[in-house]
Amino acid sequence: MSRLAEHTTTTAGDALADVDVALLPTGSVEQHGPALPLGTDFMAAQAVAGELADRDDVAVLPTIPVGVSEHHRQFDGTLWTDPTTFENYVSDIVSSIASHGVRKVVIVNGHGGNDGALRRVARRVRRAEVAYAVPWNWWSGIDDVLEDEFGMGITHADEIETSMLLEVAEELVREAALEAAEAGANDVWGEDVHGANIGFDTADFSESGVVGHPTRGSREAGERLLTSSSDELAALVQWLAERDIADLWPQEHR
Numbered sequence: 253m254s255r256l257a258e259h260t261t262t263t264a265g266d267a268l269a270d271v272d273v274a275l276l277p278t279g280s281v282e283q284h285g286p287a288l289p290l291g292t293d294f295m296a297a298q299a300v301a302g303e304l305a306d307r308d309d310v311a312v313l314p315t316i317p318v319g320v321s322e323h324h325r326q327f328d329g330t331l332w333t334d335p336t337t338f339e340n341y342v343s344d345i346v347s348s349i350a351s352h353g354v355r356k357v358v359i360v361n362g363h364g365g366n367d368g369a370l371r372r373v374a375r376r377v378r379r380a381e382v383a384y385a386v387p388w389n390w391w392s393g394i395d396d397v398l399e400d401e402f403g404m405g406i407t408h409a410d411e412i413e414t415s416m417l418l419e420v421a422e423e424l425v426r427e428a429a430l431e432a433a434e435a436g437a438n439d440v441w442g443e444d445v446h447g448a449n450i451g452f453d454t455a456d457f458s459e460s461g462v463v464g465h466p467t468r469g470s471r472e473a474g475e476r477l478l479t480s481s482s483d484e485l486a487a488l489v490q491w492l493a494e495r496d497i498a499d500l501w502p503q504e505h506r
Contacts, residue, residue: 254305255312256349264352272309272493274354275301275485276345276385278370279362280319283327283454284409285433285462288417289424290329291317296413297362299420300390303482309493311354316342320365326455339369343376350383356492356500357385360485364389364406384500386492390416393484394477401473407441408454409433410464412477419474430467436460 253259253267256274279294289295294317305312321332333341346357359370370387377383391398391406398405398412406412417425436459442451451457 253308253311255302255314257314267308268311268352268354270308271311271354272356273489274311274313274349274357275304275360275489276313276342276349276357277301277315277360277362278319278342278366279315279317280321280365281317281329281331282319282321282324282363283330283461284413285429285437285460285466287426287429287433287466288409288413289421290331291424292409292413292417293319293362295362295421295424296416297360297390299416299478300481300485301360303478304486304489307489310489311349313345313349316345319363320369321363323365323453324461326453327461335369338366339372339376342370343373346373346377346383346385350377355383355497356495357383358485358488358492359385359387361387361389378500379502381501384492384495384497386488388485388488390481390485391477393488394480397476397480401476402468404464407463408458409437409462409466411466411468411473412464414466414469415471415474416477417474418469418471419478422471430469433460433462433466434464437462437464437466439463 277297279297281290284292298315301312304310318331320335324330374385438458441463442449443457
């Protein structure tokens with residue numbers, strides 16, 4: 253049905269009758285160093301969800317741009333919301349689309365800081381038998397591609413996110429600033445002392461706000477990321493569409 257927000261209330265009624273699964277992109281507006289835009293996370297999630305927008309059995313919901321990002325607060329431009337506020341807001345949107353008959357939702361997420369709240373949303377709406385919502389990060393299920401292209405998993409404003417943004421929003425990547433981003437980066441997320449991670453805020457361990465090697469990113473790798481991620485999402489949507497909603501409720505309710 254394409255994107256819900258582009259319909260009228262009249263056309264939405266007819267289109268939603270054919271929809272099996274709704275996609276809700278979530279992300280963040282937070283620092284991604286001097287080279288990548290603040291909206292990197294939601295832009296990536298939105299792009300992956302958008303690859304399925306032409307399917308009649310899928311509804312792409314409006315993106316939730318701001319997420320759980322207080323740990324980036326020392327860097328200019330970062331916005332954040334409390335985890336409970338975020339959880340309640342996402343839960344309300346999932347419940348809203350469920351009220352129109354679409355009770356299966358994939359939350360297409362682009363920001364790791366949202367993970368805890370999104371898992372709580374999924375449990376809440378399932379327990380109440382309102383909807384079956386699956387939190388899914390766009391880099392999930394493509395470990396073979398990440399290993400082949402980068403030899404590593406995703407960190408922050410790294411070569412992986414740089415590649416993805418070069419593919420989906422190249423005009424917003426400040427390529428001239430990639431070297432400065434990498435010069436002030438940390439190699440790993442956090443800072444460990446005797447097994448304890450004391451890197452509570454990104455500013456504790458990264459001067460530029462970056463973790464990884466953004467200069468190694470490429471448009472070609474980004475194209476492969478987008479294709480592989482959207483293929484995985486399509487497979488997940490198909491799996492959900494084939495399930496009877498009654499079989500997705502908690503075990504004790506069957």
